[in-house]
Amino acid sequence: MPVRVLxxxxxxxxxxxxxxxxxxxxxxxxxxxxxFSGTQNVSSLQKDEAWRVNVRIQGCDLEHGYLCGTMEALxxxxxxxxxxxxxxxxxxxxxxFTFFTGKWEATPExxxxxxxxxxxxxPLMGQVEADGGKSLDLSNYPYIFMRWKxxxxxxxxxxxxxxxxxFYYVCFSCSDGSISGFYYDPNSRFSSFSYCPFQKLELKxxxxxxxxxxxxxxxxx
Numbered sequence: 001m002p003v004r005v006l007x008x009x010x011x012x013x014x015x016x017x018x019x020x021x022x023x024x025x026x027x028x029x030x031x032x033x034x035x036f037s038g039t040q041n042v043s044s045l046q047k048d049e050a051w052r053v054n055v056r057i058q059g060c061d062l063e064h065g066y067l068c069g070t071m072e073a074l075x076x077x078x079x080x081x082x083x084x085x086x087x088x089x090x091x092x093x094x095x096x097f098t099f100f101t102g103k104w105e106a107t108p109e110x111x112x113x114x115x116x117x118x119x120x121x122x123p124l125m126g127q128v129e130a131d132g133g134k135s136l137d138l139s140n141y142p143y144i145f146m147r148w149k150x151x152x153x154x155x156x157x158x159x160x161x162x163x164x165x166x167f168y169y170v171c172f173s174c175s176d177g178s179i180s181g182f183y184y185d186p187n188s189r190f191s192s193f194s195y196c197p198f199q200k201l202e203l204k205x206x207x208x209x210x211x212x213x214x215x216x217x218x219x220x221x
Contacts, residue, residue, distance in 0.1 A: 177205030
């Protein structure tokens with residue numbers, strides 16, 4: 001979800017390393033067309049605030065650790081319409097991508113600081129600190145860790161007053177399809193901007209998009 005600072009987005013940089021591990025088994029709750037609904041906490045020191053968020057998976061390639069989709073923020077105070085962005089994701093499978101981001105201005109320290117906010121990451125911590133988790137086999141782990149990077153605004157211009165400079169650290173539960181995430185904005189380290197540095201995303205599966213909400217049709221670039 002975009003946040004309120006005037007910075008341009010970075011181009012797509014989806015790439016990773018191959019360490020020969022097996023891919024994830026197909027997860028029915030992470031398939032194309034699957035929809036999720038929830039909130040992102042964007043509270044500041046002065047005000048408690050949460051934006052309603054809808055997400056839909058538009059593409060998923062587990063073999064190559066890739067997925068993409070749209071994210072819709074519904075009650076952004078400065079916007080006259082819901083703000084929709086297109087994002088691309090990296091699945092941490094230790095074959096295509098590891099827990100260390102290696103780009104988007106995220107340091108290994110930033111990675112560890114964000115991943116450790118997920119309780120499900122705790123059993124993996126020692127091995128990740130040792131080698132980035134390259135020796136782990138996550139194919140049957142009950143959680144899937146990802147990074148989501150918003151690439152462009154779908155229905156508003158870049159002059160809308162919002163930024164997509166950061167990215168999300170994401171944890172997906174294979175058992176119930178719930179998603180939790182934390183937004184990392186590299187600019188927050190150099191700014192007096194008062195938003196919480198760990199903006200939390202919380203989403204629930206909405207039965208393949210057939211209940212809870214429906215998306216309008218947006219033309220992707």
